Amino acid sequence: DAGVIQSPRHEVTEMGQEVTLRCKPISGHDYLFWYRQTMMRGLELLIYFNNNVPIDDSGMPEDRFSAKMPNASFSTLKIQPSEPRDSAVYFCASSRLPLTNSPLHFGNGTRLTVT
Amino acid sequence: AQKITQTQPGMFVQEKEAVTLDCTYDTSDPSYGLFWYKQPSSGEMIFLIYQGSYDQQNATEGRYSLNFQKARKSANLVISASQLGDSAMYFCAMRESGANSKLTFGKGITLSVRP
Numbered sequence: 001d002a003g004v005i006q007s008p009r010h011e012v013t014e015m016g017q018e019v020t021l022r023c024k025p026i027s028g029h030d031y032l033f034w035y036r037q038t039m040m041r042g043l044e045l046l047i048y049f050n051n052n053v054p055i056d057d058s059g060m061p062e063d064r065f066s067a068k069m070p071n072a073s074f075s076t077l078k079i080q081p082s083e084p085r086d087s088a089v090y091f092c093a094s095s096r097l098p099l100t101n102s103p104l105h106f107g108n109g110t111r112l113t114v115t
Numbered sequence: 116a117q118k119i120t121q122t123q124p125g126m127f128v129q130e131k132e133a134v135t136l137d138c139t140y141d142t143s144d145p146s147y148g149l150f151w152y153k154q155p156s157s158g159e160m161i162f163l164i165y166q167g168s169y170d171q172q173n174a175t176e177g178r179y180s181l182n183f184q185k186a187r188k189s190a191n192l193v194i195s196a197s198q199l200g201d202s203a204m205y206f207c208a209m210r211e212s213g214a215n216s217k218l219t220f221g222k223g224i225t226l227s228v229r230p
Binding site: 033056091 | 148150152159160161165167186197208210217218220221222223
């Protein structure tokens with residue numbers, strides 16, 4: 001069973017450019033999460049989806065961030081325009097029901113550097 | 116208020132010895148799940164062990180066990196017979212019940228295993 005697949009693994013871009021991060025969850029998982037990890041703030045939940053519907057986007061830092069899940073096997077996180085403070089590792093994770101005893105399975109992350 | 120607290124700044128253990136990583140949590144929900152993840156220097160997030168709030172016994176998974184003390188709201192991870200490959204960051208996380216519940220992470224603890 002393939003795990004959560006994220007692309008790209010590394011992204012280096014200039015301030016002001018649009019960045020799109022991609023995620024393919026594990027087949028059959030109903031939930032998809034986007035986390036951001038930095039040294040200062042640790043792991044922060046940005047947004048999560050249930051059956052392709054966004055449930056909680058309160059962690060999305062600004063309107064520059066947007067996320068979509070057009071179908072059960074694909075999600076994107078877009079930053080437009082990007083800023084140096086967006087530099088972080090972005091993780092996608094998926095899980096199934098029931099929630100309280102289902103671990104999140106993480107992708108390998110995308111390391112974003114905005115110069 | 117912080118839901119997950121990991122206060123140990125960094126831990127060192129001699130190879131082949133046991134080590135305990137502390138985690139306390141805060142919730143008023145009677146139904147919740149506690150998780151531990153390992154993040155080696157390569158960056159991936161690896162699920163280690165799960166403990167449910169109603170579980171009567173402490174969870175065990177190979178060399179990992181969870182010292183669950185519900186009244187004290189602590190869920191310490193015990194790693195027995197430490198190996199050099201155990202050197203990593205370790206995160207405690209909690210998921211409360213409810214239709215749509217997210218996984219909240221602690222700040223993490225760095226473990227270094229000495230040969």
